[in-house]
Amino acid sequence: MRISLQRATSLLLAIMAGILGILSRRFPGQLPHFIVEYAGDALWSFALYYVLRIFFPDKSALWNAFVCLGLSVLVEISQLYQAGWINAIRSTVVGALILGNNFVWTDLLCYLAGTILAFALDLFVIR
Numbered sequence: 709m710r711i712s713l714q715r716a717t718s719l720l721l722a723i724m725a726g727i728l729g730i731l732s733r734r735f736p737g738q739l740p741h742f743i744v745e746y747a748g749d750a751l752w753s754f755a756l757y758y759v760l761r762i763f764f765p766d767k768s769a770l771w772n773a774f775v776c777l778g779l780s781v782l783v784e785i786s787q788l789y790q791a792g793w794i795n796a797i798r799s800t801v802v803g804a805l806i807l808g809n810n811f812v813w814t815d816l817l818c819y820l821a822g823t824i825l826a827f828a829l830d831l832f833v834i835r
Contacts, residue, residue, distance in 0.1 A: 712765065714761070714765055714834070715761075715762050715765055717834060718758040718759075718761040718762045718765075719758070719762055721754075721755075721758045721826075721829075722755045722756075722758040722759050722762070723755075725751045725752075725754045725755035725758070726751070726755045728747070728751050729747065729748040729751035729752055729755065730748075730805075732744060732747040732748045732751065733748050745814075746814065746818050746821075748818075749814075749815045749818030749819060749822070750818040750819070750821045750822035750825070751822060752780070752818075752819070752822065753776055753777070753780045753818070753819040753820075753821075753822035753823045753826070754822040754823070754825055754826040756776050756779060756780060757772060757773065757776040757822070757823055757826035757827065757830070758826060758830075760772050760775055760776055760779075761830065769827055769830045769831045769835070770827070772827070772830070773823050773824075773826070773827040776823045776826070777819060777820065777823045780816075780819035780822075780823065781816060781819065783806075783807060783808060784808065784811060784812075784815050784816055784819065785811070786807065787807070787808050787809065787810055787811040788811050794807070
């Protein structure tokens with residue numbers, strides 16, 4: 709099975725964004741507060757954009773951006789729901805990375821910024 713150049717590029721960008729997002733939270737003393745506070749969330753939606761691009765390569769960049777932003781907002785809003793079963797998932801490393809822990813309004817702006825950046829990169833550089 710051959711992987712297309714678009715999917716390979718999307719996979720690489722998603723992995724890089726994930727690593728950078730984790731690193732932005734891992735070294736808070738070595739990075740500016742603004743980066744520590746907001747980069748992880750922007751990179752989360754950036755990575756999600758390219759994960760969607762892997763699974764839906766034939767969809768338009770605009771479709772991908774709207775779905776990415778919609779899913780990002782849904783995940784953030786889901787953090788208002790604090791039931792035992794979902795908090796158990798959130799208490800795991802993977803669960804916390806995917807679902808987050810607590811609702812913060814500014815995260816929505818970070819998701820918007822990350823999605824716009826991924827969309828612009830996809831539209832104007834990759835394609």
